[in-house]
Amino acid sequence: MSNKDLNKAIENLFNTTLEVMESGKEEIKSMVIDLKDDYARKVMELSDIQQKLLLTIEEVDTLAIEEKRSRKRLAEVSNDFKRFNEADIKDAYEYTHSLRSRLEIKRQEERLYIKRRQELELGLKKMLHNIDKGEKTIDKLAKIAEYIEGNKKDFNETIEDINKMQMFGIKVIEAQEEERKRISRDIHDGPAQDLANVMLRAEYCEKVIDKDMEDAKSEIRELKKDVKVTLNNIRKIIYDLRPMSLDDLGLIPTIEKYIEGFKADSDLNIQLQYSEGIEGLNSGIETAIYRVVQEALNNIKKHANAKNVSIDFSLMENAKKNIFIKIEDDGVGFSETHYKEKAESKSCGFGIIGMKERIEVLEGKFSLDSRENMGTVIKISIPVIEEGRLN
Template structure:
């Protein structure tokens, strides 16, 4: 057995051991991500309750402050006109003013404590979101490393001289896959997983009630049917998001038209689609990338923009394929604002849209300002000359 072969085998064994260790760590990291995500949800819920309580307390402080001022005015008037009011009136006015002063002092202390707690929770939430983002990033990077290392060791070694460009492309593809997996995990966690837990609770409740309260059981079963129906809808949406079947059967434009029709029904936002040029035949990779970018843009419009109308122009020329998406929403100051907002809400975001365009040697630009809506433009070169020109 040659020394060269032994060297390859040793390297391959090292790769196998490395991959095994990384995958074990990834499982532990997934638990950390899940814990951080649950912690975020708990803090958000607690923060919502505290904010509601702060608002109520502030209103109560304002009310007590007004009453306390009125009581002091009344006390001063009673004391000044002692010949009109008797001793009991003066005593009553004094006690009322004193009680209101004490109540106001206590309520202001409660307000101060609640505001401090709200501030602490906001800081905790911000730090927990940072931890969650870092954990998700590390999980994605580990997934990229694992996916790349799982390649055949002989192939990696045989192409060392020409590896840099292929390595970059391979990593970008795996990164995109990891982004999709994380988004899918979030969708399942926030949708069907929670619904299934609710279904289990409802089923257990029906089991306990069936012999003692038939009417209540019927109502709970109706609720169970509604939850199951909603859960089925969520699962179908996730399956559709993985890859719309109509892309393979009908092509890009009919799939877009169907998606836009459903989007308008759900969001009540008017969307107008304009097609320029012959957009009938594309490579599968380009079709899915274009569809995903438009889909994510519309999701962002629905979540953040408060827009009433969106215009989408799809154009194909001999050298490039381009799409312009513009809305009449609230807009934002900087592109980073929108990216941060997507991260905080757990969305896929502009960063993913850019990566999809760049995977096809394309470019994506965002133009927005407060009150002036948002425009997203991306183009993909259709030949080498256009690619060179774009750079």
């Protein structure tokens, strides 16, 4: 896509975004208006409920006084058979009962009014919150639209960087998912299986310890071996996540330790050289360098069919201090066409492209020179940032 087409596409994108935002703003305005209308109706209903509640409270108070008098009258009539006959008692009882019924009805009305008043007050409070939230959202959308409208050129100029960051983000996510899968697989195939075996051996020991002590002791010895193996496997998984020696020993000793272990699992002859002063780097830089060396060696082991590898660390003093890394092998190498195909392939993983992007994030430079049957050379330079100064 040409720059002209790209700018036009961006212009259309901005216009569409602004239209969507304007449409959303109008919808929110309509919702706020409806909320305000509903709020006004609820306020009127609350006022009506409040008036009815006050009248009902007065009626309840009046009925309560009257009911108390009627009960007193009923007691008086019921205890004076000389002055009052059966008809008088019946009338007094029925009147008292009628008052009680009316009082209970009014009290029920009072409770219902109070409940409704509470519901309305709570609803009105929520409506005010939503109205305020809606109006603030409208203001924010207006400001965002104004900002977008006034900064289209800036967006056009940075679109390429955004695309790069997006692709890098995808690569990072893919790498994270692959790492999670690897960790899950390592735990499932390693410590999880080992611990299941430990459980079975422990249960067996429980069964035979009272019957055959020697067998139980033998089983416990084997159990200790299993636990030791499991512990070593867990330590290896932890080390692969982030070598603690980076914090304890520093970059070069950690890489030396990794190379020794790597040589034990491969036929590669790996030579490490470094100059003095490569220490005290920012932890983020140290981790990136360690991962790049790790990835480079794994690529060489899997694909290069090499016999010898040299890794060289040095410091360069230019306008500012840089650490320079050179990783060279004598393997089969590959053509530039093959490299481009791998770079454009979605299946290339985090390998070479990932190494390059790791370095570029640190404002460093990454180059790769390879020819068929002539090996591969990776050159890296990174600005030196002391620990605690990387933003």
